[in-house]
Amino acid sequence: MHQKILDHVSHIIDLNESEQAEFQSILSPLKLSKKEYLIKSGEFVHHNFFVVKGCLRAFYRDDQENEANLQFATEDWWISDYEALKDGIPARLNVECLEDCELLAIHRDAQEELYRRIPKFERFFRIKVMNSFIALRSRIMSNLQKSGKERYLEFYDHFPELENRIANYHIANYLGIKPESLSRIRKELI
C-alpha cells in the first residue's frame, strides 16, 4: 500500500479500487542515502519519481563546474529530468539527495501505458504540470523584477519548512545570489 501517493493523486482525480490497484502495480519503491545521486547528467533517464520522504535538489552543472539549483523536492513532489525522459536523450540535470530519501519510481513505458488504460491520468499529470508551469512563470517574473532580498522573502514565504532543512548556500544558489550576499540579507532582516 502506497497510501501517500494515492492520497496525493486522489486530490485531483477519483480512482476506484481496481484503478488504484493498477496504479500501485507500476510503482517501484527505492531508498537512497544523503549525497547519493538519483539522476546524473549524461546518463539516460527511465523514470519519473515521487518523493515519499526526504529532500532532493535538481541542478545543472556547466563546464566550469558552476551549479544552478533548479528545484528542491520534498514529500509529495515529483522530480525527474522530463526532457531527457520524454525524448530519450541523456540527462542535462543532476538530482542529488540532501537527506536520506524514500521514493516511488514509475517507468516511462508504464506511465505511457497507464495513460492508455486510465486516461484520467493524462488529466492528473496535465494538471500537475500546469501547476508547475504556473509556479515557474512566477519564479521567472521574480528573477526579472525583484531584488535578492525580495526573492529570499518570497522563498521563505512559499517554503517556510525548507528554510531549516536546506543549507543556505543551496538556497542562495536557487535564488541566483552568492552565499555571502544571502548572509548579508539575512543579517539585515533580523
Added chain:
Amino acid sequence: MHQKILDHVSHIIDLNESEQAEFQSILSPLKLSKKEYLIKSGEFVHHNFFVVKGCLRAFYRDDQENEANLQFATEDWWISDYEALKDGIPARLNVECLEDCELLAIHRDAQEELYRRIPKFERFFRIKVMNSFIALRSRIMSNLQKSGKERYLEFYDHFPELENRIANYHIANYLGIKPESLSRIRKELI
C-alpha cells in the same frame, strides 16, 4: 476552416473528421490591432488563445510600473494567464499586441467540455504544457547561470525570427537587462 490550428494539433494527436469538426466548433476567431490588450491585469480571464497571426507579449507590471516580459507569442503559440483561467481569479498578467493579431479563442468551459468528450485533448495539452515547462526550466537555468550576453545569444539562437520583429527594449526586458546594456552587448558582437 481553421487549418492552421488543426495542423498544429495534428502534430501531436490524430483527429477524425467529426473530432475536427467538434474542435473547430469551439474556436472563436478574433482580431486585435497593434497596442491593444488581449488581457489586462486585474480583469477576469475566460479564454485560452491560439495565435494564428501576429505577435504579442505577456508581462507583469508591479506597483512601481516596472514591467517584466514573460513571454512573446507568435504564430502557433498559445497564450493566456493560466493561473487566472484555472482558478477564476483576476489576471496578474497583461497581454499586449506588438503587431496586428489574428487569434482563436477557446472558452474555459468549452475546453473542459472538450476534455470530457475527446479525452485525447487532455493528452494534447499535457504535452504542450510539458514542453513549455521544460522551456521555462531551461530559461531559469540561464537566468541563474549565464551572463546577459550569453542569454542574448541564446535568445537569438532560439528565436532568430523575433530579433527583427520585436523592439530591443522588449528583448532586453525579457532577458533581464537594461536596453542600454543590450545595446552595448550588441555592439561588442558585431
Added chain:
DNA sequence: CGTCTATTTGAATGTACTCAAAAGCGGTGG
C-alpha cells in the same frame, strides 16, 4: 519634412561580487 520613439554613447554611481580570513556549528572519537 517634422515629430515622436527607439537606440546608442558617455560618465558617474551603486550594488553584488570576489577573495581572504574569522567565527560558528555539528558530528566523532578520545
Added chain:
DNA sequence: CCACCGCTTTTGAGTACATTCAAATAGACG
C-alpha cells in the same frame, strides 16, 4: 564531557560590472 575536525556561515575590504541619468543620434511614420 570535552577537544578536535571539517564544513557552513559570517564579516571585511577591494573590485568589477551593470545600472542610472543625460544627451545625442538614428529610425519610423504620418
